[in-house]
Amino acid sequence: MTVHPSTPQFFLTAPSACPYLPGQLERKVFTHLLGGRAPDLLDLLTQGGFRRSQNIAYRPACERCRACVSVRILVDEFEPTKSMQRVARNNRDLVGRMMPAQSTSEQYSLFRRYLDARHVHGGMSEMSVLDYAMMVEESQVDTRVIEYRRKGPDSAITPRGDRDLMAVALTDVMGDGLSMVYSFFEPSEPERSLGTFMILDHIERARSLGLPYLYLGYWVRGSRKMGYKIRFQPQEHLAPRGWERYVPDEG
Incomplete structure (x- = not known):
């Protein structure tokens, strides 16, 4: 049986070219959405500016730019x-x-x-x-x-x-x-x-x-x-x- 940690673990991606602003680099912080707590965790993270892609929730964590704003x-x-x-x-x-x-x-x-x-x-x-x-x-x-x-x-x-x-x-x-x-x-x-x-x-x-x-x-x-x-x-x-x-x- 797979056991998922009760507290989500967060990870940081390496810098890559920004798809929206030329000359900028983007980084993301992300965590996995797994198990029965995934819906509640997604609600909480979305209120904190995260987005979902498959079973991952992520948000920008760029070092020199704050142009991305959750709406x-x-x-x-x-x-x-x-x-x-x-x-x-x-x-x-x-x-x-x-x-x-x-x-x-x-x-x-x-x-x-x-x-x-x-x-x-x-x-x-x-x-x-x-x-x-x-x-x-x-x-x-x-x-x-x-x-x-x-x-x-x-x-x-x-x-x-x-x-x-x-x-x-x-x-x-x-x-x-x-x-x-x-x-x-x-x-x-x-x-x-x-x-x-x-x-x-x-x-x-x-x-x-x-x-x-x-x-x-x-x-x-x-x-x-x-x-x-x-x-x-x-x-x-x-x-x-x-x-x-x-x-x-x-x-």
Whole structure:
């Protein structure tokens, strides 16, 4: 029988090139999420700015940079902007279904199209179908997959009436919120703004579950690829003294 230590052990990675800010080096502190205490540990660590990847929780521990800031949306106070309302209207033909965290070949095909179109040189670009399955299914916490499909003629009756898979989100359900672990979408329809649409849908899902927060991971000031997260207001940022309401810069 495998016995897991009651107190988590933390480790520090070696420096490597930062994927968000040129010329910077990143380091991470991480621990393993194992055993029956994994869900409670993830809740605690997420409140402290950690993120999950499979059975590892990590957070930045860079020596000369503090640009990565943990972000969570205040679900009950959130109101979509006019542009976000347009995104919602443009995707009224989609339906999202939350299901157990199981991978499929259809998901992987969409995942590959997304990476090849938007992140061809990224760290995940070489992931095989087995790597993808491990990303989705290796979790000892309450993890779900949400599939977004075009509505079919029988969508209101049975999921089998749904059509093309357009987007996928890998999401953790925690004690105080939902955490978007990873998401990807059909790259050939950029006018849909599917990334924004999935965040809006997750806000509504958290609200319907009575959960106060949607955790979006890290916002990196100065990184264009992370700039979208700041648009969802109001939100809190994790500061040295704890979570604080973010006040956007004027102008």
